[in-house]
Amino acid sequence: MSDPMQPAPEPSPSAVRFPDHVRRIVGATIVPEPGIQLDDAEIAFHTGTGVIDYLGPVRGPARPEDLDARGRIVAPGLVNGHTHSSMTMLRGWCDDLPLDLWLAQMRRFEVRMTAADIRAGLRLAMVEMLRSGTIGFVDMFSWNTELLGDVVDSGMRVRASPGVFGYGAVAFPMAEPEAGGVVLDEVPALAAEFAGEARITMDYGLHAPYTCPPDLIADVARRAIDRDLGVQIHLSETRREVAQSLTDHGMSPIAHVAGLGLFDTRLHVAHAVHPEPGDIDLLARPNVTVSHNPVSNLKLGAGIAPVPEYLAAGVTLGLGTDSVASNNTLDMFEEIKTGALVQRGLHTDPLALSAPAVLSMATRGGARSLSQGLSGRLAVGEQADLIVLDASGITASPNGDAGSFLGYAARGTDVTDVVIAGRQVVADRVVLTVDEEAARLDVRERVTRVRGELDAR
Numbered sequence: 001m002s003d004p005m006q007p008a009p010e011p012s013p014s015a016v017r018f019p020d021h022v023r024r025i026v027g028a029t030i031v032p033e034p035g036i037q038l039d040d041a042e043i044a045f046h047t048g049t050g051v052i053d054y055l056g057p058v059r060g061p062a063r064p065e066d067l068d069a070r071g072r073i074v075a076p077g078l079v080n081g082h083t084h085s086s087m088t089m090l091r092g093w094c095d096d097l098p099l100d101l102w103l104a105q106m107r108r109f110e111v112r113m114t115a116a117d118i119r120a121g122l123r124l125a126m127v128e129m130l131r132s133g134t135i136g137f138v139d140m141f142s143w144n145t146e147l148l149g150d151v152v153d154s155g156m157r158v159r160a161s162p163g164v165f166g167y168g169a170v171a172f173p174m175a176e177p178e179a180g181g182v183v184l185d186e187v188p189a190l191a192a193e194f195a196g197e198a199r200i201t202m203d204y205g206l207h208a209p210y211t212c213p214p215d216l217i218a219d220v221a222r223r224a225i226d227r228d229l230g231v232q233i234h235l236s237e238t239r240r241e242v243a244q245s246l247t248d249h250g251m252s253p254i255a256h257v258a259g260l261g262l263f264d265t266r267l268h269v270a271h272a273v274h275p276e277p278g279d280i281d282l283l284a285r286p287n288v289t290v291s292h293n294p295v296s297n298l299k300l301g302a303g304i305a306p307v308p309e310y311l312a313a314g315v316t317l318g319l320g321t322d323s324v325a326s327n328n329t330l331d332m333f334e335e336i337k338t339g340a341l342v343q344r345g346l347h348t349d350p351l352a353l354s355a356p357a358v359l360s361m362a363t364r365g366g367a368r369s370l371s372q373g374l375s376g377r378l379a380v381g382e383q384a385d386l387i388v389l390d391a392s393g394i395t396a397s398p399n400g401d402a403g404s405f406l407g408y409a410a411r412g413t414d415v416t417d418v419v420i421a422g423r424q425v426v427a428d429r430v431v432l433t434v435d436e437e438a439a440r441l442d443v444r445e446r447v448t449r450v451r452g453e454l455d456a457r
């Protein structure tokens, strides 16, 4: 019997027992949020609820069911703040054209896509995103029960919007499109159908103010407020778009849609490259999130968004790839590095924007953009949305500063494991929830068919 006057001895690490529902990642360098680093640390989570229940020093050796992550880095999962995932079908299709000709070529291809093509494109995109450390994405394309079901099965998170041009047209055409008016009616039905799925958020999708008439934009704003749904839209991507809006409406695209009620909704804006005076105050509203898409903006020659001004004004910024047609990958690590460097070149100032600030956009800003109550940080009580990276390679050597590696040297291919809501979806660089080989072969065959149809014309 122990002496009640003596303090109980500390249990030896090997004596610590963990319940079966606890999964541990042991011995890693953990970056719970940009700017903080815990060496030789452990993170543990409940596999049922997906909630992190421990973060701190290693509590004992890894069990067989745990992940021994010595020599690896654990970071919050990345969120792609703006993409059109099914457009993996169009990767490398017309890389070097002026924007208007590029858009025309995109539409030539898209009108030949079938519902099955769109599904195949989404599957390939999810494989690419998961393999490169993306745990969720904000997406505008064609969305239905089948596609959302595929996201549920993949384990990923999505804030999805079916894009429309008008009551008669959808933004991303396919061989058998539904009318835009029908699509608008389907959004609340899909939201209700997936209301029990914490990883699915449904939005209305308006392509852009230069494609959507004002009455449609005002109608969607009313519908969104009435049904407590969000809206996604592309705004102020190019100087030409802004100039046209000033001519047509006497105000910027951002002020124009604000006047139609859109900034009173839970709004997610893509691009905002060219704000006019007054626009930044609208973008900084607490109900608004903005996706900065530096690689797409550079590839299409759209320009460079004023990110330091946005951050100073309190705009909630996420980071996105846009579609692979204007990128050509879904690797968020490319966005992080490019996003930091392009501001430094633009301002000729190495302090214009730090990589931790851009990493924060891809994690915390992305989490806010998903609209699923996530923080984008690794902390007790938060969802276990995390990625594990190999830090034994040349580009991580010497690897004393994990933040430096994540911001400037890491590639999506360094990601070895991905956990979303406590479920492991990538293990040792293998996606567990989507068949990668089948997804690649399927898209290759479908692209051969579409390009054959285009060549035959």
Ligand SMILES: [Zn+2]
Pocket (backbone or CB within 6 Å): 082, 083, 084, 234, 270, 322, 323
């Ligand atoms: Zn876009």
